[in-house]
Amino acid sequence: MKSIKTLFFLLAVVFSVNIFSQKKSTKNETTKLTILVKDGNNKPIPGAVILFDNVKQKRVANASGYFKIKLKKAPKEISAFSSLIGVKTITYKGEDSIVIKIRRNNDDYFEDTSDEKIASAIQFRDIYDYLRGKVSGVNISTSNSITIRGNSTFSGGRGPLLILNGVQIDESSFAQIVPTTIRSVKILKGPEAAIYGVRGANGVIEVVTAIN
Numbered sequence: 001m002k003s004i005k006t007l008f009f010l011l012a013v014v015f016s017v018n019i020f021s022q023k024k025s026t027k028n029e030t031t032k033l034t035i036l037v038k039d040g041n042n043k044p045i046p047g048a049v050i051l052f053d054n055v056k057q058k059r060v061a062n063a064s065g066y067f068k069i070k071l072k073k074a075p076k077e078i079s080a081f082s083s084l085i086g087v088k089t090i091t092y093k094g095e096d097s098i099v100i101k102i103r104r105n106n107d108d109y110f111e112d113t114s115d116e117k118i119a120s121a122i123q124f125r126d127i128y129d130y131l132r133g134k135v136s137g138v139n140i141s142t143s144n145s146i147t148i149r150g151n152s153t154f155s156g157g158r159g160p161l162l163i164l165n166g167v168q169i170d171e172s173s174f175a176q177i178v179p180t181t182i183r184s185v186k187i188l189k190g191p192e193a194a195i196y197g198v199r200g201a202n203g204v205i206e207v208v209t210a211i212n
Helices: 002-027 118-123 127-134 190-200
Strands: 031-039 049-052 055-060 066-071 077-082 086-091 097-102 138-140 146-148 161-164 182-188 204-209
Touching: 031 077, 055 066, 077 097, 086 097, 086 190, 127 138, 127 182, 161 190, 182 190, 190 204
Parallel strands: 031 097, 161 204
Antiparallel strands: 031 066, 049 055, 049 077, 077 086, 138 146, 182 204
């Protein structure tokens, strides 16, 4: 009888230790992740900004393009941003080591309509109609959602940065722009939008009007 009690006691001790070890292991479990950021020519990009689920990390890629971190919670998406090249977002699948390539858009361009006569804008009902009719490289949905063709999606499909007379504005203010007041429109993406940093990752639309 005594031996049976002793056996049960030992089994209980072993079971308790096992549960404690599992809890401790789960609590302290982290994932070591190494990210290498390269350009289209497979050259490392030093100083690349890393974002997990659109949250900017405090550190950037080192001089060799490497970024190392211990993750307590795995992100769904990882983005790498270079102010000189652009941005690339990938889906994270639990890898220990990944390579993110940021490619420069071959069709990056700069468009200025300042030479157009303001009178020609009378035919357009609003700024969205104006962009559809006069500015190439821009997609506008029936709900007036704007995307810039050939530009990487950096932040969950958000539209481009909107600038009116040098000041950032929201979509509601952008919708109030009167076509006949427009002096010029510039579409920037990739390297051209780098002057705006992360804010310009989805492209930039700069509008200058005759009424400041």
